[in-house]
Amino acid sequence: MSLLELKNVSKTYDNGEAVLKGINFSLEKKECVGLVGESGCGKSTLARCILQLASIDEGEILLNGTALHNKNERKLKPYRRNIQTVMQNPTASLNPKLKIRESLLDPYLQYGSQAVLKHFHYTNETKFVKQLMEAVELPEELAGRYPHELSGGQKQRVTIARAISLEPALVVLDEPTSSLDILSQSATLKLLNGLRQQLELSYLFISHDLSAVNMMSQKILVMKEGSIVDRFEQEELFSESRHDYTKELISLYQ
Numbered sequence: 001m002s003l004l005e006l007k008n009v010s011k012t013y014d015n016g017e018a019v020l021k022g023i024n025f026s027l028e029k030k031e032c033v034g035l036v037g038e039s040g041c042g043k044s045t046l047a048r049c050i051l052q053l054a055s056i057d058e059g060e061i062l063l064n065g066t067a068l069h070n071k072n073e074r075k076l077k078p079y080r081r082n083i084q085t086v087m088q089n090p091t092a093s094l095n096p097k098l099k100i101r102e103s104l105l106d107p108y109l110q111y112g113s114q115a116v117l118k119h120f121h122y123t124n125e126t127k128f129v130k131q132l133m134e135a136v137e138l139p140e141e142l143a144g145r146y147p148h149e150l151s152g153g154q155k156q157r158v159t160i161a162r163a164i165s166l167e168p169a170l171v172v173l174d175e176p177t178s179s180l181d182i183l184s185q186s187a188t189l190k191l192l193n194g195l196r197q198q199l200e201l202s203y204l205f206i207s208h209d210l211s212a213v214n215m216m217s218q219k220i221l222v223m224k225e226g227s228i229v230d231r232f233e234q235e236e237l238f239s240e241s242r243h244d245y246t247k248e249l250i251s252l253y254q
């Protein structure tokens, strides 16, 4: 059974715009699936549907075989901690009034009693925060600061630490490096890659940047105007059989 399965998922916004048109794909445990496409093709909408932050009109979204799309909030609660996200803008993702340590502890305080952790160990708050800061290679003393006292790259590492703190089944990475400078981008991608292997995480990695997707993912999906127009294994990126649109995207990065 796949970790995540989308079957014929469609969504139209109230203004009549069909934004997702029959999306099908699956994602296996410990795998990174990359989803690439131009701005406006529907990537973030798809992410929001998988995170159960937006509804779908048709189709199914299954996590370990269980349908998520028709559950009410009470029934969704056990699944929420299992699908975490890292979004584009870390400043918007962190509460400016909370110190970093408080933001890091938030998921544990909400859901920790349900989590059976394999890699991190909760003995007390200080030790837990220390493990999370170490995992994302940040000095422990930054945990005592507020978000505005950190750089963009450091803030994004905090949101990554928070997302992985309960060892979720799936992490949806929605353009996680696009607000960062080029050096922080590559360091953050390297960190995410290492964490996936070390903590046996699974990622859906969403980006408009084909080279980043190619570096991170074992399988790649190419999205255009709400449909997946091409899908392939990482090593098949430069194959002649690629869709014309994929070839166009490749040419942008050469």
Ligand SMILES: Nc1ncnc2c1ncn2[C@@H]1O[C@H](COP(=O)(O)OP(=O)(O)OP(=O)(O)O)[C@@H](O)[C@H]1O
Pocket (backbone or CB within 6 Å): 013, 014, 015, 017, 019, 037, 038, 039, 040, 041, 042, 043, 044, 045, 046, 208
């Ligand atoms: N809440 C909404 N109501 C109506 N239309 C929306 C809403 N959110 C997004 N859209 C439209 O749906 C389409 C897809 O948007 P979406 O944000 O999913 O694309 P995207 O591929 O993630 O783009 P980007 O890379 O720029 O974030 C766009 O045409 C957008 O204007």
